[in-house]
Amino acid sequence: MKAKHLLTVMAVVVAALGIAACGSSSKSSSTSSKVIGPNGVNVTAVAACLKAGGAQVPGPKPAGQGTAIYASTPDGAVIGVFKGGPGVSIADYRKTFKGSGFQTAPLKADPAAFIFHKSNPTHVDLALLSRCT
Numbered sequence: 732m733k734a735k736h737l738l739t740v741m742a743v744v745v746a747a748l749g750i751a752a753c754g755s756s757s758k759s760s761s762t763s764s765k766v767i768g769p770n771g772v773n774v775t776a777v778a779a780c781l782k783a784g785g786a787q788v789p790g791p792k793p794a795g796q797g798t799a800i801y802a803s804t805p806d807g808a809v810i811g812v813f814k815g816g817p818g819v820s821i822a823d824y825r826k827t828f829k830g831s832g833f834q835t836a837p838l839k840a841d842p843a844a845f846i847f848h849k850s851n852p853t854h855v856d857l858a859l860l861s862r863c864t
Contacts, residue, residue, distance in 0.1 A: 766863060771841030774798050777812050780863035786810070797824065808852035809833075810860045814844045821845060838864055 766776040774791045778800050782788045786802035793799075797815040804810060813828065815821050821843060825835045828847050838844040846864055848857065 767840045772812060772814050772838060772844045772864060774800050774812065774814050777863050778802075781810070781859065784859040784863065786859065795819075795824065804852065804856045804859070806853055806856065808848060808850045808856045810846070810848045810852055810856055812838065812844060812846050812860075812864055814841070816843075819843065840864070 766773055766780060768776075778788045778791055781800065781802040786804050788800065788802045791798045791800055794813060796819045797813055799811060799813045801809060801811040813821075813824055815824060821837075825845055828835050828845075833847040833849045835845050835847045838846055844864075846860055848860065852860075
């Protein structure tokens with residue numbers, strides 16, 4: 732992976748850490764947007780689902796050759812999804828996120844994506860992430 736792209740991803744990861752410090756209000760609603768489409772995970776639908784679940788989501792952000800969705804849950808955990816572009820080595824991006832303290836897991840429905848979390852997410856946070864991916 733090119734150093735420039737890794738630096739871009741690192742900048743997005745660092746920016747996401749600031750999101751966890753923000754407060755959020757809990758909402759009780761659901762979304763009907765389809766999070767998995769013909770091209771894999773739909774980052775806009777994931778963002779809408781996380782918002783509907785009560786998380787603060789500043790929106791999809793470019794991350795190297797992909798897109799990241801970061802969300803801050805009401806209890807301060809950071810959860811999200813990374814979707815790689817065509818030809819992106821997901822393994823390299825997962826290493827970058829892990830190096831910044833995130834735990835990652837592959838997204839079974841989309842081999843070009845993975846989920847991540849940090850700051851001791853609760854089972855409710857992880858259930859929201861699972862439901863939205």
